[in-house]
Amino acid sequence: MSDFLLENEAARRLIQTLGLPVPVPARLRRAKGPWEERPLHDDIVAVGGTTGAAATAVLAQTLTAAGATPWLTRDDHVAVFAEPGEAFGRPAKRVDLEALPDGAKLRGLVFDATNLSDPAELHALYSFFHPLVARLSSCGRAIVIGRPPASFESAHSAAAHAALEGFVRSLAKELGRRGSTAEVLYVERGAEARLAAPLRFLLSARSAFVSGQPLTITNEVKAPKDLRWVRPLAGKVALVTGAARGIGAMTAELLSAEGAHVVCLDRPADDALVSQVARQVGGSVALVDLGTPEAPTQIVDHLRQHHGGVDVVVHNAGITRDKTLAKMKREYWDQAIEVNLGVAIRSTAALLEGTLRDEGRIVCLSSVAGLAGNLGQTNYAASKAGIAGYVRKLAKHVAGRGITINAIAPGFIETRLTAAIPVMIREAGRRLSNLGQGGLPRDVGEAIAFLSSPGAVGCNGQVLRVCGGALIGA
Amino acid sequence: MAKFTKAPAGRRAVVVAGVRTPFVKAFAEFLKLDTIALGDATVKALLQRTQIDRDVIDAIVWGGVILPGLAPNVAREIALDLKLPAHVEGHTVTRACASGLQAVTSAVAGIERGEFDVAIAGGSDSTSNAELKLPQKVVHALAPLAFGKATPKDYLGVVSQLVPLSEVLPKMPKIAERTTGQVMGESAEGMARRNEISREAQDEFAVRSHHRAAAAIASGRLRREVASVETPEGKTVTADTIVRADTSVEKLAKLRPVFAKDGTVTAGNASALTDGAAAVLLMSEEKAKQLGLTPLAFFRSWAYTGVDPADQLLLGPALAMPMALDRAGLSLADMDLVDMHEAFAAQVLSVVKMLGSDAFAKTRLGRDRAVGEIDPAKLNIFGGSVALGHPFGATGARMVMTMANELHDTGKRYALLGICAAGGLGAGAVLERA
Numbered sequence: 027m028s029d030f031l032l033e034n035e036a037a038r039r040l041i042q043t044l045g046l047p048v049p050v051p052a053r054l055r056r057a058k059g060p061w062e063e064r065p066l067h068d069d070i071v072a073v074g075g076t077t078g079a080a081a082t083a084v085l086a087q088t089l090t091a092a093g094a095t096p097w098l099t100r101d102d103h104v105a106v107f108a109e110p111g112e113a114f115g116r117p118a119k120r121v122d123l124e125a126l127p128d129g130a131k132l133r134g135l136v137f138d139a140t141n142l143s144d145p146a147e148l149h150a151l152y153s154f155f156h157p158l159v160a161r162l163s164s165c166g167r168a169i170v171i172g173r174p175p176a177s178f179e180s181a182h183s184a185a186a187h188a189a190l191e192g193f194v195r196s197l198a199k200e201l202g203r204r205g206s207t208a209e210v211l212y213v214e215r216g217a218e219a220r221l222a223a224p225l226r227f228l229l230s231a232r233s234a235f236v237s238g239q240p241l242t243i244t245n246e247v248k249a250p251k252d253l254r255w256v257r258p259l260a261g262k263v264a265l266v267t268g269a270a271r272g273i274g275a276m277t278a279e280l281l282s283a284e285g286a287h288v289v290c291l292d293r294p295a296d297d298a299l300v301s302q303v304a305r306q307v308g309g310s311v312a313l314v315d316l317g318t319p320e321a322p323t324q325i326v327d328h329l330r331q332h333h334g335g336v337d338v339v340v341h342n343a344g345i346t347r348d349k350t351l352a353k354m355k356r357e358y359w360d361q362a363i364e365v366n367l368g369v370a371i372r373s374t375a376a377l378l379e380g381t382l383r384d385e386g387r388i389v390c391l392s393s394v395a396g397l398a399g400n401l402g403q404t405n406y407a408a409s410k411a412g413i414a415g416y417v418r419k420l421a422k423h424v425a426g427r428g429i430t431i432n433a434i435a436p437g438f439i440e441t442r443l444t445a446a447i448p449v450m451i452r453e454a455g456r457r458l459s460n461l462g463q464g465g466l467p468r469d470v471g472e473a474i475a476f477l478s479s480p481g482a483v484g485c486n487g488q489v490l491r492v493c494g495g496a497l498i499g500a
Numbered sequence: 501m502a503k504f505t506k507a508p509a510g511r512r513a514v515v516v517a518g519v520r521t522p523f524v525k526a527f528a529e530f531l532k533l534d535t536i537a538l539g540d541a542t543v544k545a546l547l548q549r550t551q552i553d554r555d556v557i558d559a560i561v562w563g564g565v566i567l568p569g570l571a572p573n574v575a576r577e578i579a580l581d582l583k584l585p586a587h588v589e590g591h592t593v594t595r596a597c598a599s600g601l602q603a604v605t606s607a608v609a610g611i612e613r614g615e616f617d618v619a620i621a622g623g624s625d626s627t628s629n630a631e632l633k634l635p636q637k638v639v640h641a642l643a644p645l646a647f648g649k650a651t652p653k654d655y656l657g658v659v660s661q662l663v664p665l666s667e668v669l670p671k672m673p674k675i676a677e678r679t680t681g682q683v684m685g686e687s688a689e690g691m692a693r694r695n696e697i698s699r700e701a702q703d704e705f706a707v708r709s710h711h712r713a714a715a716a717i718a719s720g721r722l723r724r725e726v727a728s729v730e731t732p733e734g735k736t737v738t739a740d741t742i743v744r745a746d747t748s749v750e751k752l753a754k755l756r757p758v759f760a761k762d763g764t765v766t767a768g769n770a771s772a773l774t775d776g777a778a779a780v781l782l783m784s785e786e787k788a789k790q791l792g793l794t795p796l797a798f799f800r801s802w803a804y805t806g807v808d809p810a811d812q813l814l815l816g817p818a819l820a821m822p823m824a825l826d827r828a829g830l831s832l833a834d835m836d837l838v839d840m841h842e843a844f845a846a847q848v849l850s851v852v853k854m855l856g857s858d859a860f861a862k863t864r865l866g867r868d869r870a871v872g873e874i875d876p877a878k879l880n881i882f883g884g885s886v887a888l889g890h891p892f893g894a895t896g897a898r899m900v901m902t903m904a905n906e907l908h909d910t911g912k913r914y915a916l917l918g919i920c921a922a923g924g925l926g927a928g929a930v931l932e933r934a
Contacts, residue, residue: 063808063811064810064811067810067811091863093811109858109862110863112857112859112860113857113859113860113862113864114863114864115691115694115811115812115815115850117694117695117696
């Protein structure tokens with residue numbers, strides 16, 4: 027689990043000095059500790075947009091409350107930013123894109139393109155980002171806000187908004203070398219207020235390994251009563267399966283840091299490990315073998331008996347049984363499909379029968395392998411692609427109760443699983459992302475914590491990749 | 501001595517008198533007077549002026565920021581130094597720059613709860629006598645020598661632990677936040693920038709503070725609240741030394757910013773390090789009547805709260821003052837006087853701006869409309885800490901004394917107090933004429 031190019035300072039310097047054709051990945055800025063009131067404290071964020079764009083008021087409120095110092099590139103934004111700027115002591119600065127003030131590096135660039143109606147207007151993207159990208163700090167963030175292309179009657183408009191995705195995917199590749207990322211937020215009409223939580227997450231250091239992503243923000247789930255930025259999960263019960271190690275253990279830690287009581291679930295054989303995790307996070311243990319048919323009932327019974335229900339469910343447990351299809355044994359196929367997909371579906375169904383409380387959050391673990399395919403992983407990829415299909419469809423059914431269900435698709439994450447990959451393939455996997463490195467379990471956990479929070483109500487039925495922009499994963 | 505086991509409902513504590521030492525620039529006339537000696541001086545003067553029977557005093561409640569390490573309960577030391585009856589107990593409170601007000605409100609709470617009938621409350625600080633702190637490494641290394649019979653080998657062992665030298669030299673005390681490491685002036689600088697308070701506005705405010713204080717001293721209005729102090733060298737200090745009647749915006753404009761190259765906070769628009777003390781005499785209303793003393797004012801309400809010190813360190817009063825108003829059931833418009841501690845002109849102006857901001861009220865206070873504009877004619881009518889100086893623990897009691905006297909003298913009804921403090925603390929209080 028060690029990345030030579032990140033950890034060996036001498037090697038980094040040598041490669042840079044000799045100008046070797048090896049890209050030296052940036053050391054990613056990651057958040058420490060629980061969510062803050064002001065995740066963007068003193069960060070400069072430039073704001074641009076097309077005329078009459080709809081998300082600007084939410085941007086003004088969100089950025090200033092989060093502690094950012096806004097740089098405005100449009101005159102008509104000045105009035106919008108005046109009030110929240112005054113309230114939070116973040117007076118907006120109007121800057122001229124042609125003559126940017128010297129010195130200061132920007133932490134974020136946000137462009138509100140919600141009002142785009144024709145591909146000709148895409149030029150505004152160029153005008154805003156072209157002079158600013160060079161001023162973006164390392165581990166900076168670029169975010170474009172558009173409308174879901176399918177929401178338009180006009181094919182012109184759909185084209186313009188679909189273009190945003192190609193733009194950020196490519197920008198993400200361009201910025202990745204310096205640890206920066208780019209994403210597009212597609213916000214439905216009327217759902218603008220729900221941008222706050224995704225913006226705070228994506229602009230902060232918590233989204234270190236999320237890159238080149240479209241994320242859609244909808245109105246379909248009713249807003250939670252209680253919205254807090256600090257300790258958003260206080261008083262909630264969270265179930266994390268596969269909590270003994272890796273991503274699961276990290277997720278348990280992060281959810282507990284946000285105030286949740288975490289029920290750490292793993293196999294009876296991993297009692298010692300999972301108990302240690304539970305003790306560390308002040309949670310409790312549920313020993314369930316997910317390979318047995320009774321597993322869903324056992325989970326439901328445990329949660330009802332000890333906690334009277336559950337608010338957050340993270341289906342993290344998963345297995346790999348890799349072989350090329352020609353050589354794969356029948357058990358390999360069955361086990362992977364059953365544990366990764368079957369159990370998640372059946373226990374979700376069981377939990378929805380009165381155990382998962384209203385305004386609950388379900389997060390399933392998919393995989394980039396499931397989205398892109400991977401050699402030797404027909405079984406695994408099928409199960410993980412199945413998860414993606416499952417959350418997309420189930421989202422519509424649970425929305426009425428204020429519940430959301432989403433999936434996270436990790437790419438190359440430095441865990442026990444990836445450490446077992448042969449070295450050459452492992453190196454390739456690492457370097458093939460925009461960020462030129464593998465992610466950490468923390469990166470996945472942060473994304474899970476985001477989707478588990480009340481503020482993420484606008485995200486439902488989504489698959490959020492935490493892959494650094496890679497197309498290989500385990 | 502108080503005989504109550506439980507205070508009758510509605511019992512009120514009243515301010516009957518107050519006095520302070522001259523406020524003197526640190527490392528000057530009061531160099532040889534530590535915080536206890538300053539406390540002794542002011543309480544002694546209070547006793548002389550009021551001629552109160554020492555037997556009726558129940559307690560001293562004292563506020564301080566830089567407390568003497570070997571005798572941190574300054575209140576009790578004052579009682580013992582002044583040979584007050586043994587039953588006059590004492591406790592010392594610390595709440596950064598709100599310590600003086602804290603001492604007063606603690607004593608008021610004690611009286612209204614029935615714990616005391618009569619209490620002296622106040623505070624003092626002597627920046628001149630701040631103790632240099634040895635690094636903990638040195639303390640731990642020296643412990644074997646201090647607590648046992650050391651052999652020469654032990655001495656050598658200690659020496660070997662004390663390298664490198666840079667880690668064992670005493671640290672200069674500075675007014676920096678423990679959690680953020682930021683010096684308070686830098687915080688004020690940040691607030692000036694973030695709330696768009698110009699250098700000119702700060703300098704104008706500072707000049708007004710000096711001019712008002714100087715005029716009030718010249719007229720005798722403030723002078724009567726000050727008791728002269730005799731120093732160990734035999735000199736008598738009779739007047740405040742920081743206030744400048746002859747300062748002007750032009751003069752202050754020449755000063756260089758201290759905390760940032762392109763900054764706006766200067767020595768001229770900030771409060772100076774000061775030595776001094778202030779005290780007030782508090783008692784229950786019945787007791788005042790019984791003793792034939794005239795109540796000046798009582799506390800209608802008070803409030804303490806906090807903001808994140810990493811954000812705007814000194815913005816606390818913008819939250820605490822509205823809280824105090826709410827608790828009093830009054831609005832800013834009802835206030836005849838507003839007295840705010842002036843740590844920095846930038847901080848006072850930031851708070852004043854936020855109290856007048858609809859946007860701040862909506863987002864930060866959950867109100868529909870701004871708390872209100874403060875008429876400059878009502879705000880710090882005799883100047884404030886920028887002109888008078890700011891012995892940390894004394895400022896709160898000074899403000900209570902001056903406002904209580906003013907309400908009584910003029911027949912005005914309400915005064916609102918506001919104090920910012922390290923750690924992001926804010927204090928507010930509403931005084932009403934008795």
